[in-house]
Amino acid sequence: MKFTSDIIIGLEVHISLKTQSKLFCSCKNPSFHGKNIKANENVCNICLGYPGSKPHPNKQAVLFALKLANIIGCQIPKKLCFDRKNYFYPDLVKNFQITQDEFPIGMGGKIQIGLNEFVKLHHIHIEEDPGSMVISNNTCLIDYNRSGTPLIELVTNPVMTKPEQAREFLKKLIIILEYLNIFDRYNCTLKADANISIKETNYTRVEIKNINGFKDIEQALEFEINRQKDCVQNNETIKLETRGWDGTKTFFQRSKEEAADYGYYPENDIPPIKITEEIIKESMIDCNKDDIYYNKINNILEDFDINLEDLEIILEDKNLGEFFNEFLNKNCKYENKFNPQLVANYFRNRIIKILNQMEINFSKLNFNINNLTILIKKYLDKIIDNKINNLLLEKVLSESNFDLIKYIEENDLEQSSDDSFITDLAKKAILDNQIAVDAYKNGDLKSINFLVGVIMKNSRGKANPSTAKQILENILNK
Amino acid sequence: MKEVIQEIENINNSFNYLVETIPIDENYDGDFITISIKDAILIKNSQARSSSKILNNYFPVNDSKVIKNTKDYFKNKNIKPIFIGKTIHDEFGFGGYNVNVGIDKKIPKNPYDDKRSCGGSSGGCAGFTAKTKFRHISIAESTGGSISTPASFCGVYGLTPTYGLISRDGLISYANSLDKIGIMAKDILDIAVGLEMIDGYDLNDCTNVKHENKNYVDLLNDDTKYKNNTIKIGLINLDENNQINNNVKDKIDQLKNNLDKSNIKVEIETVDISFINKYSLPVYYILSLSEASTNLSKLCGLRYGVQNIPTNLNYNDYFIKIRSENFSKETKRRIILGTFARMASYRDAYMNKAMRVRKLIIDKYLEIFNNFDFLIGPSTPTIAPLIDEIKNISPYEEMLADTYCCCPNLAGLPHISIPSGKDNNMPTGMMIISNHFTEDKLLWLSNKIK
16 A cells, blocks of 8 residues: 555544343343443353353444444445454453454444544444453453444545544544444443555554553654654664553554464354345434534524534533533524524533542433523623523533522522613722722723722622623723 | 053153153042153253263253243143153164263163164153053154154154244253254144144243244134045155155045045145155255254353363363263264364355255255145154164264155154154154145144044
8 A cells, every 4th residue: 555644544443332231132221221230140141152142233233334334434234244253262252253244334434523533444243252360469350241242343545644533533533423422431342453654664554553542642642753763763663563552652462474364254153144224224324414513503603693612512412412402402593692602612611620520421410401491591691790691500400490580580690781780880999999099090001900900809899890890991991 | 640650650761761750749539641752851950961962961041942932831731731751762863763862871772672773862751651651752853854853763753943033031042043842742632722832932042933822722613614625646756656755645645535425626646856856855964954953052061061170181182071071972973073063164055055954955945845735755864773783873874864854854844753653663754845824734634543
């Protein structure tokens, strides 16, 4: 292959699906039900591969894979075929993994990682996850609870040229998967193997295995690029090899000079299943083209003048994005009531900030959404002060039966734009703070903000700061 | 029941047919039918080793589907199924003569001559069926001839149904695109009863084809479907003039007479299946061994079966030790050959080519069944060989035992081996093959031979 870039990166991403049950049996899928199960208690004769047991594929997993394949533009084969990938390992109950070799469920396709930026895929396929191993004190403990859970392996073409691009890819991939409702970042896992080669080594391919998360992928790739460049400078040769990532550095795992031969064989316990138009339609039943992250962003950009980066962040969470979109349509479109960018600022700087502090996903909240609508409007109408807003927003988002209007009334929290009330406070502030007044009169116009702060404090946040500023200016400029 | 228990002990002491016995209620005095089960088929709480040491102490947690179906079948009948035990076979089904016994058991003997083989791999099923004086049905299994060969050598009836008719759930796989659970019995009626009792659509086995159960027993004597048509029979593999073939020819004459008496027209002619004969055996062995080598990889001394823990070996060395010590030589040979045929640099030459030829063989059969209702020929080219002779033949010659019966097995076609007479005082078998899912027709015709 001829490469034009100095750095070539390709990713293989393993995505655990949030189906209810495992891929070939009816045991619970920990990616859906949570991992709070004692070791080796979520198993049966099928996911333990006992002699005599036969696999039967999980329709939901196939529908999830079809939905993804369809949305990212893969070519879908006429038949669903599974193959056995043979290798011996203690976490692999049958010493073969049921996966897809020759006819994966999606060929080609692409993932959008920016408004006009795409990463082309080689293919996606369905496979079963092995169990998990814990090695300590020279002993190996194996937990098969995860054995047989459904994964999608997504393989990109070697088309990325920067570590940040790999990071952006994973970040956007997670968003896309969540939009399709087949993945959830709290219970499901997403692991990447990265293939990297650089010009200096004549594009010798090194694989870094098992990288969790998008921050790590960027760090691991940066580390590896620097390591390889150092090696070249020191006249050391880079060989085809597999490396691990421990969070700070990559380390040698095994040589890849001899390619493994997995002796793939068709999984004859599951005969090829016809992929009909009906089944593809069924997979798309809760999903349409508007449900794609960048299509939503584009739709909003057509109607409203909002910073792209803000939109990308707000729409990361599909439910928050939907609420945002609805708010814009109701309150920013026809009446031209609110500036859409100010609404976006509120979502990004207030709501997302508090959600991050609370460490919770918008869709996981149990709250009254009407409260939130009311609060945003009052804030944008400047009826609620900044500090009070923060206090109220936290209550709105965390208390499901919080009565916002009653609470505002009872605690008298609305700001006043009443001139006489604020004029009194302004006069008092001027009297009490001669130094600031003098500074203002001597040309330090910023010191008026100090006086506004005094008014806010004395009014306990009730005074509208811009009204206060105006009244102060009127008095002081007389 | 005491008599049954005593008989089991006596037969087993002299002929070694059972690897595992199932406790029998000796006070039961109602009607019963005894049932034996090939060791590769799971029955709850009864050790299932597929005749291999490596599965020592594997006690399945569930009944296989055929056992569940059998229990259900007799639920409302005033006859009780008595499961007597698990029958011996070649380790994992790897053999045609049942001399490849993996566990510490003696080689089973032919019921007619204890110096001869009872055939394999389902030799225990055939031998016990032949020997017991009680009404008996044996649940057997065939991958490439493991029902027809022993049935023929032991002089009993052996039905191998269409691939996909009977659920394989609970069958320890040999080659999963070829394995078929079937029935052995002393007469055609019990073959029909046996097929009815194990039949039943099973969602848990994806290769099980959705179907309604047929009343095979009632259909045995029902001529109405066949009255207005001419039955077309093709004769195969009868070129050589020998006693086995002469026995088949005699049976065909009998059959013709009986059809005439029932006013059913029949046309008989010789059919050339040289293409099928030429390629079936190599294709069968390439595919069955490829599949077997992946099916057996799970057996490694972890989780169930034989164990050797604690160990100071690493994983690979542990797996190698367990598999080296507990697989028989024949099993190792088949794993190595099967793995070879799947390897990246050889798969096109062997595995993929064999799959394509298999398709051609199936097409060839279907073309024949456009013009014929049945194909009839000998079940095996020889009578049961002497055990001492088998020990001296090459593995390749041993594979030749399947020459005739691996063909319909490879194509997943239903076929039955029927006792056809004697040659040198040893039983001979005749094989009838019919089209996919026409077991009713196959049994109906078999019933016309008496």
